[in-house]
Amino acid sequence: MNFKCRASALGKLMTNPRSKSETLSQTTKSYLEEWVKEQIYGIKKQINSKYLQKGLALEDQAIEFYSVAMDKDFMIKNLDHFEDDFFTGTPDCMHEGIVYDFKTSWDCFTFPLFDQEPDMGYYYQLQVYMHLTGLRKAKLVYTLQDTPDYLTHEEPVSYAHVDNSYRVKEFEIDYDPMVIETAKARIQECRDYVKELLS
Numbered sequence: 122m123n124f125k126c127r128a129s130a131l132g133k134l135m136t137n138p139r140s141k142s143e144t145l146s147q148t149t150k151s152y153l154e155e156w157v158k159e160q161i162y163g164i165k166k167q168i169n170s171k172y173l174q175k176g177l178a179l180e181d182q183a184i185e186f187y188s189v190a191m192d193k194d195f196m197i198k199n200l201d202h203f204e205d206d207f208f209t210g211t212p213d214c215m216h217e218g219i220v221y222d223f224k225t226s227w228d229c230f231t232f233p234l235f236d237q238e239p240d241m242g243y244y245y246q247l248q249v250y251m252h253l254t255g256l257r258k259a260k261l262v263y264t265l266q267d268t269p270d271y272l273t274h275e276e277p278v279s280y281a282h283v284d285n286s287y288r289v290k291e292f293e294i295d296y297d298p299m300v301i302e303t304a305k306a307r308i309q310e311c312r313d314y315v316k317e318l319l320s
Contacts, residue, residue: 122160122319124153124312126304128210128249132242134307144310153311157318171272176225178272183223183264184214190264190285193217203253207308212250220250220259225266228278232265232290239292248300257296264289 126134136146145153159165181198188196193216202211214221222243226232233240239247239261247259265288267279280288 122157122315124156124308124315125204125207125209126249126308126311128208128212128246128253129242131208131245131249131304134311135241135245135304145314149307149311150314153314154318157315172227172231175227175266175268175272178269179225179266180213180223182266183225183262184221186264186266187223187262187289190289196221203250205253207305208249208253210246210249210253212254215254215256218256218258220247220254220256222247222250222259222261224261224263226263228268229265229280232288233263234287234290236290236292239294244294245300245304247294248297249304251294251296252301259294259296261292261294262289263291 130152133152134149136148138144138146138149155166184196184198188194196214196216199212199214202209204210212220213223224243243261247261251257251259265280265283267277267281270277
């Protein structure tokens with residue numbers, strides 16, 4: 122059972138334990154215990170929420186909206202999966218030497234209009250995508266899209282009247298090889314814990 126880290130999960134592995142005597146945090150251990158169960162029982166844990174559903178449903182639309190708003194031609198969703206000895210991941214999009222990850226906010230109140238720094242979990246995710254693809258620049262892009270009727274039982278809200286500059290928020294992220302080296306060391310510790318769980 123060879124543990125590899127999904128790009129989207131690296132943030133959970135990189136949390137530090139509360140006690141200096143511990144190597145892995147409780148968050149990391151819980152994640153690994155779930156992962157081991159998935160391998161043993163052959164069932165992937167389903168995480169379902171309206172926020173996730175909207176993001177998945179509107180992924181293509183978000184890429185298209187961004188490419189029009191930012192005047193970028195021929196941006197298409199990436200379907201290629203990447204993997205090495207430590208990491209696995211499928212970036213949303215790769216365009217003109219930049220790897221993109223798209224997030225669709227639930228509404229204007231969850232849209233990070235005033236945030237100055239990217240969410241750390243997504244920062245780690247994009248570091249892995251850059252590592253796997255060989256690209257050295259990344260963008261974390263949030264777009265604000267209308268929520269489909271089937272996902273909300275409230276009065277429909279439209280953002281069509283809002284200027285695109287208030288519907289797109291992007292964070293530029295540079296590749297940091299030290300993050301990847303630290304992550305590899307952490308994955309090795311995770312593999313030791315997995316062995317411990319199975320013994």
